[in-house]
């Protein structure tokens with residue numbers, strides 16, 4: 001009975017991500033919801049704009065162009081621009097940059113797109129036969145670039161086919177800054193290029209995060225899995241707890257490697273549910289066919305064309321949650337478990353899949369602030385905000401400030417005069433009565449802040465999950481803290497609709 005009551009609660013708590021976000025907050029360049037930055041005319045799209053998924057990358061790229069087209073003065077600037085100045089510079093030929101390019105071409109913009117390596121380099125680097133998850137399923141990205149394929153090779157082909165007509169200029173852009181009234185892209189080994197607007201869509205192309213352990217520089221340590229078949233029969237350590245780590249571990253095990261998955265956390269809270277389920281099934285039964293959307297095991301063939309299906313030469317996955325890699329040696333790795341004990345595992349290969357740093361230097365060079373970086377102005381702003389909060393709290397809880405405003409008959413006590421001639425039981429009368437107390441304004445301000453941040457969050461992270469989660473949390477806070485005590489309960493009380501009023505009116509217990 002108790003179990004049946006607690007199970008839904010547990011599911012709900014998990015859904016709300018009570019243990020998340022795990023780890024440290026990632027540093028990203030500061031952008032507004034439409035991708036614009038503090039550098040006029042410079043926009044950021046794709047992974048660096050927030051949600052690191054293919055559909056969002058395409059969506060933010062196309063939307064950035066739409067925002068630019070609608071920006072005041074852009075049409076006039078286009079008409080008056082000197083020769084050699086492009087309408088739009090796009091940096092990065094990944095999903096986002098290409099989606100932006102398609103949208104810009106459709107609008108007839110004169111654009112230049114720089115790509116440092118080759119178009120869709122990030123996708124080209126996905127492991128062979130990697131299943132593709134196209135989240136959120138119900139979302140159709142803005143613009144023409146769509147992603148429907150369910151496996152890496154098909155995705156890459158699909159993306160190339162849709163963007164064949166996009167002209168690409170090979171070049172590594174060092175920075176984009178304002179100069180002489182335009183945006184100027186500094187390109188390695190080439191002349192700078194000027195444009196009216198620029199979209200930076202360079203993905204998470206920064207350096208791979210380091211484990212910072214001895215042996216990390218050995219040749220057997222990789223950050224990227226190309227073909228899992230290359231590691232068949234080998235003893236592999238995969239490090240990390242996100243989707244890349246889980247997908248790497250599963251692909252390797254399905255191709256016959258003996259995999260140990262080491263993760264510092266107690267639970268894999270950062271990974272997609274499909275990957276968690278797949279990992280759980282594979283760890284229990286190595287021959288399970290786990291890749292739910294696109295079974296990798298159906299697609300993996302050896303160079304000789306040999307098919308490795310479920311149950312054929314499976315490897316295994318051993319989970320080492322709560323463990324930390326302490327050293328990597330040519331033939332072994334040393335892991336430390338949560339209880340402090342250390343043990344050695346025989347090992348041929350290590351995949352360190354703990355993510356990449358965002359390419360922050362690019363943005364620092366371009367004059368874009370990095371969210372969360374402390375500057376003197378930020379420290380002063382935070383101190384001022386804390387002082388304001390203290391004063392507000394003092395006022396709300398009947399402290400010195402409240403005393404002063406009450407004696408002076410100042411706001412909010414002065415609102416009483418608006419009650420004259422009004423029915424105190426009407427909605428306006430109830431609101432005016434409540435509004436004479438500081439707590440009304442305190443909780444109203446609180447509710448506005450919660451709703452404003454909620455709307456910002458929903459606009460920034462347009463997933464169904466974030467929308468429902470944020471609206472639920474806002475409702476949970478605004479209803480009992482503001483609407484109930486300040487308006488609904490006083491209204492019910494004034495109209496004799498509260499249970500206590502009924503008991504009192506019915507005479508109550510006889511004395």
Ligand SMILES: Cc1cc2nc3c(=O)[nH]c(=O)nc-3n(C[C@H](O)[C@H](O)[C@H](O)COP(=O)(O)OP(=O)(O)OC[C@H]3O[C@@H](n4cnc5c(N)ncnc54)[C@H](O)[C@@H]3O)c2cc1C
Pocket residue numbers: 045046047048051052053054055057091092093094095096097114115116117118119120121122123126127131132133134135171172173174201202203204205244362
């Ligand atoms: C291993 C892996 C698996 C993934 N699996 C999935 C999945 O199943 N489903 C999903 O939705 N998402 C997945 N993703 C995420 C998805 O790949 C990204 O969200 C998407 O590629 C981001 O697009 P983007 O255009 O922002 O950046 P990218 O695709 O990374 O493109 C950036 C481009 O910019 C170029 N570039 C970088 N710096 C410069 C410079 N200075 N000058 C010029 N060019 C530059 C790069 O060469 C690159 O081509 C996965 C990511 C990885 C790494």
